[in-house]
Amino acid sequence: MTDTTAHIDDHHHAGPKGLARWVFTTNHKEIGTLYLVFSLAMFILGGAMAMIIRAELFQPGLQLVNPEFFNQMTTMHALVMIFGAVMPAFVGLANWMVPLMVGAPDMALPRMNNWSFWILPFAFLILLSTLFMPSGAPASGWTLYPPLSLQGGNSFAFVIFAIHLMGISSIMGAINIIATILNMRAPGMTLLRMPLFIWTWLITAFLLISVMPVLAGAVTMLLTDRYFDTSFFNAAGGGDPVMYQHIFWFFGHPEVYIMILPAFGIVSEIIPTFARKRLFGYTSMVYATASIAFLSFIVWAHHMFTVGMPLGGSLFFMYATMIIAVPTGIKIFNWVSTMWRGSMTFETPMLYAIAFVVLFTIGGLSGVMVAIVPADFQYHDTYFVVAHFHYVLVTGAVFAIMAGVYYWLPKWTGNMYDERLGKIHFWWSTISVNVLFFPQHYLGLAGMPRRIPDYSVQFAEFNLISSIGGFAFGLAQLLFVWIVIKCARGGEKAAAQAWDGAQGLEWTVPSPAPLHTFDTPPKVDDSVAVHKDQLV
Amino acid sequence: MKRTNELIVGLAMVAVLTVITWGVFAVGDNMPAGVTPFSRDVYQLHMIVLGIVTVIGILVFAAMFTSIYLHRKSRGAESAKFSHSTRAEIIWTVIPILILVAMAIPATRVLIDMENTAGAELNIKVTGYQWLWQYEYLEDDISFYSALDRDSNAARQIGSGISPREVENYLLEVDNRMVVPTNTRIRILLTSADVIHSWWVPDLGWKRDAIPGMVNEAWTLIEEPGVYRGQCAELCGKDHGFMPVVVEAVSPEDYRAWVAEQTGDQTAAVATGSGQMDRRSLR
Numbered sequence: 001m002t003d004t005t006a007h008i009d010d011h012h013h014a015g016p017k018g019l020a021r022w023v024f025t026t027n028h029k030e031i032g033t034l035y036l037v038f039s040l041a042m043f044i045l046g047g048a049m050a051m052i053i054r055a056e057l058f059q060p061g062l063q064l065v066n067p068e069f070f071n072q073m074t075t076m077h078a079l080v081m082i083f084g085a086v087m088p089a090f091v092g093l094a095n096w097m098v099p100l101m102v103g104a105p106d107m108a109l110p111r112m113n114n115w116s117f118w119i120l121p122f123a124f125l126i127l128l129s130t131l132f133m134p135s136g137a138p139a140s141g142w143t144l145y146p147p148l149s150l151q152g153g154n155s156f157a158f159v160i161f162a163i164h165l166m167g168i169s170s171i172m173g174a175i176n177i178i179a180t181i182l183n184m185r186a187p188g189m190t191l192l193r194m195p196l197f198i199w200t201w202l203i204t205a206f207l208l209i210s211v212m213p214v215l216a217g218a219v220t221m222l223l224t225d226r227y228f229d230t231s232f233f234n235a236a237g238g239g240d241p242v243m244y245q246h247i248f249w250f251f252g253h254p255e256v257y258i259m260i261l262p263a264f265g266i267v268s269e270i271i272p273t274f275a276r277k278r279l280f281g282y283t284s285m286v287y288a289t290a291s292i293a294f295l296s297f298i299v300w301a302h303h304m305f306t307v308g309m310p311l312g313g314s315l316f317f318m319y320a321t322m323i324i325a326v327p328t329g330i331k332i333f334n335w336v337s338t339m340w341r342g343s344m345t346f347e348t349p350m351l352y353a354i355a356f357v358v359l360f361t362i363g364g365l366s367g368v369m370v371a372i373v374p375a376d377f378q379y380h381d382t383y384f385v386v387a388h389f390h391y392v393l394v395t396g397a398v399f400a401i402m403a404g405v406y407y408w409l410p411k412w413t414g415n416m417y418d419e420r421l422g423k424i425h426f427w428w429s430t431i432s433v434n435v436l437f438f439p440q441h442y443l444g445l446a447g448m449p450r451r452i453p454d455y456s457v458q459f460a461e462f463n464l465i466s467s468i469g470g471f472a473f474g475l476a477q478l479l480f481v482w483i484v485i486k487c488a489r490g491g492e493k494a495a496a497q498a499w500d501g502a503q504g505l506e507w508t509v510p511s512p513a514p515l516h517t518f519d520t521p522p523k524v525d526d527s528v529a530v531h532k533d534q535l536v
Numbered sequence: 537m538k539r540t541n542e543l544i545v546g547l548a549m550v551a552v553l554t555v556i557t558w559g560v561f562a563v564g565d566n567m568p569a570g571v572t573p574f575s576r577d578v579y580q581l582h583m584i585v586l587g588i589v590t591v592i593g594i595l596v597f598a599a600m601f602t603s604i605y606l607h608r609k610s611r612g613a614e615s616a617k618f619s620h621s622t623r624a625e626i627i628w629t630v631i632p633i634l635i636l637v638a639m640a641i642p643a644t645r646v647l648i649d650m651e652n653t654a655g656a657e658l659n660i661k662v663t664g665y666q667w668l669w670q671y672e673y674l675e676d677d678i679s680f681y682s683a684l685d686r687d688s689n690a691a692r693q694i695g696s697g698i699s700p701r702e703v704e705n706y707l708l709e710v711d712n713r714m715v716v717p718t719n720t721r722i723r724i725l726l727t728s729a730d731v732i733h734s735w736w737v738p739d740l741g742w743k744r745d746a747i748p749g750m751v752n753e754a755w756t757l758i759e760e761p762g763v764y765r766g767q768c769a770e771l772c773g774k775d776h777g778f779m780p781v782v783v784e785a786v787s788p789e790d791y792r793a794w795v796a797e798q799t800g801d802q803t804a805a806v807a808t809g810s811g812q813m814d815r816r817s818l819r
Contacts, residue, residue, distance in 0.1 A: 060700040060707075062692055067774040141771045147748060148731040148773060235749020241732060242747060276609070278619035306734060306769075307745045308752035311651045315644060322636045326629060332596060333628045339603040341616035346608075354604065358597060365589035372639065374574075374646040375582045377742035378567055381734060381769040442564035447738040449769045452777030454692055456707045457700050462565075 023118070026110035027515055028095045033412070034117050035092025036405070040481065042084030042124065043398075047474050049077040054436075054470035057463050062454050070453035071139035072131070078142035082259070083166045084124055086393065089401045090262040091116075091173045094201050097408065098177060100506035100513060101195050103186025103522045108179035116172035123165035130155040141451060143252070144219065146233040146244050150226050157227065160219045167212040174208035177201055186505070188524035192286070195504050196279065199286050200265030203293045207254045207261070210297075215251040218244060242307050249300035257296045260392060261289060263360075263400030264331060267353045269504070270407050271335055274350035275342030276501040281334040288327035288334075295324050305376045314373050321371040325364070332361055347499070348422030352403035355430050356396060363391030366441070381451075384444025390437045395430075402429075402480065409487050410494030414512030417487040425483060428476040435469030545605055549598035557590055568738050571760045571785070575741025577646045585639055592635075650742065653755045656723030660714070664726075664733030664746035664768070667775035671714050674725075678798045684778045685709040692778060707777070708765040713784040717791035718758050726752040731773060737766035737781050745770055758785040 016024055025031060052073050056064050065073070095113065099106055107113045130137040135153020138144065149156070181202045185194070194202075221232040221244070231237020233244045264285075272279045279285065301309060301317040309317075335357050344350070366388040370379050379385055409417050439462035448459045455463065494511040505524070509517045569579040607613045659674040668683035684692075688707050691698035700706040716722055726735055728746040736743030743766075744754045758764075766781040786794065 061696075062694045066694060067777065071771070071774065071776075139774070145732060145771075148771065151731065151773065235747075241749065275607075275615065277615040277617075280619050281621075281625060282619070284625055306743055307747065308750070311648065314647060314651075318643065318647075319640060322640060325636060326632050329632045330625070330629060333624075336596060336600045336603065337621075337624070338619075339600065339607065341613070341618075342603070342607050343609045343613045343615040344604065344607055345610070346604075354600075357600065361593060361596060365593050368589055368636075368639075369582070369585050372581060372585055372643045374578050374643060374650055374742075375585065377650070377744075378578055378582070378738065380743060381736075438560075439564070442566075445567045446565035447568070447766065449736070449767050449777075451771045452767070454700075454707065454777050456705070460701075 024114070026106075026114050028099050028107045028110070028113065029412075029513060029515060031107075031113050031117050032092045032094075032096030035088045035095055035120075038117075038120060039085050039089035039092055040484070042080050042088070044477065044481065045128075046077050046080035046085055047477060049073045049080065050470065051474050053077065054467040056453055057455070058467040059464065060455055060457050060460050065453070067453045068136065068139055071141075071451065072137040074451050075138045075141055076127075076131070079127060079138075080124070081393075082142065082255075083163075084120075086259050086397050086401070087170060088120060090201075090204070090259070090397075091170075091177075093197075093262065093266070093401070093404050093408070094173075094177050096412065097506060098180055098198060098201060099184070100411075100509065100517060101198055101504055102181060102184060102189055103505045103518050103524065104180055104184035105516065105518050105521075107176050108184055109176045112172050113176050116169045116176065119165050119169040119172075123162045123169065126158050126165070127162035130158050133158070143245075143248055144222060145248075146222060146225065146241050149222060150233075157223065160223045163219050164216055167216045170208050171212050174205035174212075177205040178209075181205075186518070186521040186524050192283065193524060193526075195265075196268035196282070196285055196289075197262070197265035200261040200268075200289050203289050204258050204261045207258050207293055207296065211251040211254040211258075214247060215255075218247040218251065221247075242304070245304045245307060246301065249303045250297075252303060253300040254293075254296040256392075257292055259397045260360075261293065263356070263397045264289060266400045266404040266407070267335065267356050270349050270353040270403055271338050271357075272503070273407075273499050273501045274347060274353075275339050275344050277338060277342035279334070280337035280340075281330070284330055285334055288330045291327040292324060295320060295327075299324065302371060302376075305373050306380050318371055318373045322368065325368050325371075328364055332357060332364070347406075348417070348419065348426055349403045349407035349499075351423065351426045351430075352399050352406065355426070356399045356403060359391055359395030359399065359430075359434075363388055363396055366391065379444060381449055382444035383440040383448045383450060386450050387437050387440035387444060390440070394437070395433055399429075405484070407499075408506075409484070410498035411506060411509075411511050411513055413488050413491075414494055414510075415487050415489075415491035416494050416498070417483055418491065421479065421483050421486070425476060425479050428479070429473060432469050432472035432476060436466055436473050437469070439463075439466045439469075542602060542606060546598055546602045549601045549605075550594060553594045553598055553601075557594060570739040570741045571758050571762065571764065572740055572756050573759070574646070574650055574756065575739060577649070578741040581642055581646055584642065588635060588639065650754070653723050653753045655721055656755060657720050658717070658722045659725065660716070660722060661725040661727070661751075662714075662735055662746060664728040664730075664735070664772070664779075666730050666773050667768075667779040669710075669714075669733075669735070669779065669781060670729075671712075673795075676795045676799065678795065680712050680798075682710045682712045682714060682782070684780060685711050689778070705765065708767070708780050708782070710780055710782045713763070713782045715784045715786060715791065715794045716758065717788040718761050718785045720788065720791075721755060721757050723753060723755050726754070732770050733768050733772045733779070734770035735766075735781055736769040737764050737783050739764040739766075740783070743769045758783075761785050761787060 015021055056070055133155040135155045138159045140149035181198055224230040225232050231239040233239045233241045268279055299321045302321045370376050406422055443459055443462050448455055496510050497507045567579055567582050569576055661672040663670040668681050670681050672679045687703045691700055691703045726744050726746040728748040733746040734743050735746055740756045744752050762785055764783045768776055768779045
């Protein structure tokens with residue numbers, strides 16, 4: 001199977017050069033790169049907003065920004081990080097890796113692929129432009145709860161338009177991924193021979209298609225409430241503000257798993273590689289992922305236990321939420337079992353994958369705590385929740401993305417990244433991120449609410465520590481940018497099989513992967529399948 | 537030999553992780569146990585669940601770090617061939633389910649107790665405004681507004697030159713406290729006049745949203761006299777961080793005296809309230 005991809009014929013048609021090459025490209029690798037670069041830019045921008053937040057919270061009293069701007073920063077930080085950094089990063093990884101991992105020459109719908117990327121910069125241009133409008137950026141939290149979100153000025157219409165664009169982009173990306181995975185797998189690549197990254201992305205794509213239209217519906221109702229005198233969410237007109245929260249979180253909870261399932265996939269690729277041992281419990285991983293996806297549709301109201309739901313409703317959502325711990329636990333046990341009696345080495349991708357398992361587990365365990373309704377009456381809307389979701393989103397999703405970037409950078413650029421700098425980046429990030437987020441558990445338990453620009457002096461010490469951790473973590477990411485740039489420009493040449501324990505079709509093509517791969521599909525059977533487990 | 541090694545390292549890892557966890561818990565703050573039967577139930581529930589997840593975390597991480605320590609290439613470890621075990625998978629599916637059931641039972645009991653708002657001896661309606669609270673005592677016909685106190689409000693302005701550390705109970709003090717009797721079952725009705733707020737005093741053990749067009753209810757029974765402080769917990773606009781909740785629990789006798797004072801002085805209280813409303817509309 002190694003000779004199937006030896007066509008290095010980049011120049012068989014002369015495409016446009018310079019900027020036009022990137023604007024008109026339909027190549028999955030170039031679009032993947034565009035997504036990843038865009039995502040990195042948004043990560044730095046969203047991080048800069050977080051720095052403003054942490055600077056204001058450095059000590060009690062208002063020093064730097066006024067409360068309106070602070071609220072704009074918390075709102076924009078979330079929107080930029082979720083829709084601009086994490087989701088496009090996963091779509092970028094999917095663009096690069098899905099065709100390479102299933103043995104397809106490109107994505108199924110290359111022109112739509114181009115369009116789904118190029119919507120994004122404009123969507124974010126519109127969203128970010130609200131910062132410079134007279135009524136300012138949205139300041140009601142990324143959840144845009146009415147009636148508060150309806151109080152803003154006309155920049156609100158721009159925000160909703162931007163969200164619609166992001167939704168369209170996501171849906172098109174998801175359709176493309178599903179079409180590619182279901183139709184373009186190499187002969188012999190049966191569903192249960194697919195790498196886990198492919199499985200998790202397939203399931204994620206179905207989640208995206210299911211819930212992005214729900215978000216579009218929710219924000220469209222906000223739009224008509226704001227500008228066309230409807231009363232979907234206005235009690236005075238017969239509507240219900242809580243209904244918005246139900247609709248929003250029917251999108252919002254699957255959205256949470258949209259941001260973590262591909263992370264599970266990445267980690268499930270990396271741990272077997274560096275443990276030099278097959279992934280433990282491959283089929284149970286697939287079923288666990290599917291169960292988590294199904295459960296994500298029936299737990300949404302655990303984000304809103306304090307709105308005053310009927311007892312039966314609260315109990316249902318509590319039980320359903322607790323059940324998620326079971327398939328999630330199975331995944332964690334499987335990763336640990338994969339490491340068990342392996343032959344491990346600890347290159348940067350493996351370090352990030354291990355940190356992911358540890359820190360995501362901490363976030364998962366605090367997730368069990370916040371599922372307990374009576375206790376959630378205390379935790380809800382405090383820094384405890386902020387700590388919880390940053391453990392699953394930063395040390396979960398973002399760490400997995402970084403693990404994936406270090407893992408596949410040699411394949412993308414043909415060069416090994418600087419391992420020494422990678423390790424510095426890892427330790428610096430891992431220590432500082434815990435200094436940043438762990439004390440926030442204490443703050444929440446002690447009674448500090450979320451989304452406040454100023455606080456009582458009893459919260460001063462842990463906010464100070466958290467801010468110091470935040471600045472250090474932010475600085476570490478500039479090092480990450482430098483490591484990526486350095487790797488793209490040169491370095492030790494990477495072999496096709498960049499990691500000696502790596503399995504899978506992507507390692508059969510040369511490094512850097514030529515523009516066109518798998519013009520003739522490779523043959524896949526049990527001898528080359530990534531996962532041999534349980535194929536009967 | 538291999539198995540013994542793993543057991544010894546595993547136990548050492550459990551010991552190390554236990555010490556680290558103990559340190560992590562020792563330096564931090566915890567949830568207050570509070571002053572009501574419900575808040576103590578919640579605190580207990582919190583501690584039970586925290587204990588369970590901590591033990592699970594220590595065991596999982598101990599296994600993982602044992603593997604990281606022993607099963608590394610640099611120690612000459614050869615990778616095993618196994619990639620599946622039905623028995624292990626059944627065990628780690630069933631045991632978590634049992635643990636979850638064990639957590640769900642007390643949680644359900646406490647929740648059912650919280651939802652039962654019957655038998656109230658006193659009803660207080662709380663209305664959220666941007667950015668203050670209104671308290672209406674339905675039996676005693678008392679009504680007043682409660683906003684951030686003057687000292688905190690002066691200190692919190694950008695460039696005020698006043699250090700928050702010099703203000704007593706910075707951001708956690710109001711002009712008019714919500715005075716309630718101890719050992720009395722109080723039903724609290726929550727609503728809002730503008731956007732969604734959330735009324736929260738950690739020592740009472742719960743928060744509940746105040747939603748325009750809806751009335752939520754909750755109850756409390758404060759056992760110890762004292763002043764209990766909290767804040768609005770739902771983002772409600774620019775001054776969300778500046779609308780504290782302060783509950784002053786006094787003996788039933790003192791409460792009667794306070795009521796008498798309020799009702800005798802009703803005109804003054806109303807005037808204060810409307811004065812604040814004027815100030816609000818000027819902002």
